[in-house]
Amino acid sequence: MKQTYSADPVADVPDGDAPKGERDPFLTAMGERVRLLRARRGMTRKALAQETGLSERHLANLESGVGNASVLVLRQIATTLNCPLAEVIGDETTSSAEWLLIRELLQGRDQAALQRARLALAEMFAQAPRDPHRKDRIALIGLRGAGKSTLGRMLAQELKVPFVELNRVIEQLAGCPPSEIHSLYGASAYRRYEHRALEAVIQEHEHAVIASPGGLVSEAGTFNALLAHCFTVWLQATPEEHMRRVVAQGDLRPMSGNNEAMDDLKRILAGRGELYGRADMTFDTSEKTLADAYLQLRDRLAARLAAETAEDRGIE
Numbered sequence: 001m002k003q004t005y006s007a008d009p010v011a012d013v014p015d016g017d018a019p020k021g022e023r024d025p026f027l028t029a030m031g032e033r034v035r036l037l038r039a040r041r042g043m044t045r046k047a048l049a050q051e052t053g054l055s056e057r058h059l060a061n062l063e064s065g066v067g068n069a070s071v072l073v074l075r076q077i078a079t080t081l082n083c084p085l086a087e088v089i090g091d092e093t094t095s096s097a098e099w100l101l102i103r104e105l106l107q108g109r110d111q112a113a114l115q116r117a118r119l120a121l122a123e124m125f126a127q128a129p130r131d132p133h134r135k136d137r138i139a140l141i142g143l144r145g146a147g148k149s150t151l152g153r154m155l156a157q158e159l160k161v162p163f164v165e166l167n168r169v170i171e172q173l174a175g176c177p178p179s180e181i182h183s184l185y186g187a188s189a190y191r192r193y194e195h196r197a198l199e200a201v202i203q204e205h206e207h208a209v210i211a212s213p214g215g216l217v218s219e220a221g222t223f224n225a226l227l228a229h230c231f232t233v234w235l236q237a238t239p240e241e242h243m244r245r246v247v248a249q250g251d252l253r254p255m256s257g258n259n260e261a262m263d264d265l266k267r268i269l270a271g272r273g274e275l276y277g278r279a280d281m282t283f284d285t286s287e288k289t290l291a292d293a294y295l296q297l298r299d300r301l302a303a304r305l306a307a308e309t310a311e312d313r314g315i316e
Helices: 025-040 045-052 056-064 071-080 085-089 097-106 111-125 148-159 166-174 178-185 187-204 214-218 220-229 239-248 261-276 290-315
Strands: 010-012 067-069 137-141 163-165 208-211 231-236 281-284
Touching: 025 056, 025 067, 025 085, 025 214, 025 261, 045 056, 045 071, 056 067, 067 071, 071 085, 071 187, 137 148, 137 214, 137 220, 148 163, 148 208, 148 290, 163 166, 166 178, 166 187, 166 208, 178 187, 187 220, 214 220, 214 261, 231 290, 239 261, 281 290
Parallel strands: 137 208, 137 231, 163 208, 231 281
Antiparallel strands: 010 067
């Protein structure tokens, strides 16, 4: 049951008393984090307001750094965005000397080095053996309009393996479309179905091509499971190309009724870019015919998988 607030949950700070250049740095940074977390999950401000029981005005004040939210409000936002409260406030990871030493080691490293560190830690703390079929499951990630369904079907047909759209599995498990799960039960329920659907697909299929929902990468547990059990490919496209393809499909979700749809789309892409970048491989589908995109994707994927297989054998 969603909590609602009868009292004003966010104290408004008049712009006249706090010029933009003099706003509290902590509140400004926190507002930016909330906006980034919301963008990663593809949620409009209106959707977050409905989920939390807050008004759009209060959220706008919070995200712009001029609203001083209560702890209860911040907890409600963190719950809705499915992240620790510390991530909203600012996780300093200063709870112990070991944390500080780890932070010092990672400070300033590039993305490639951080990825190697993450993989090493994942292997060190893994509670289950490495999935021997990880490279036999090809998971396509990216925003709607990148070509996951179209290219995925073509790839599955050539590889002679099942093609699985995770959204369809979610619908089968829930007994209703994902959009209805969101409207009837909220984002938290949808995330649970999404995780269950991925577990079911991994359990059932040793070989498959999987098209994943665009927002799956925003849920750390589900995305880590995808990375552990599938060879992931980020299908990229420009914001304009994404929008053109979505409009051609006659589907503007989750941006329908929003006059700033393109701005929302760009924010989502920016917010998720680092997460999508954790994929094993990236492929840009922009300004390519369907035939060219498929042939290039197929050939690059085959080369990457062959190289990784050879590397694995060399390590063994």
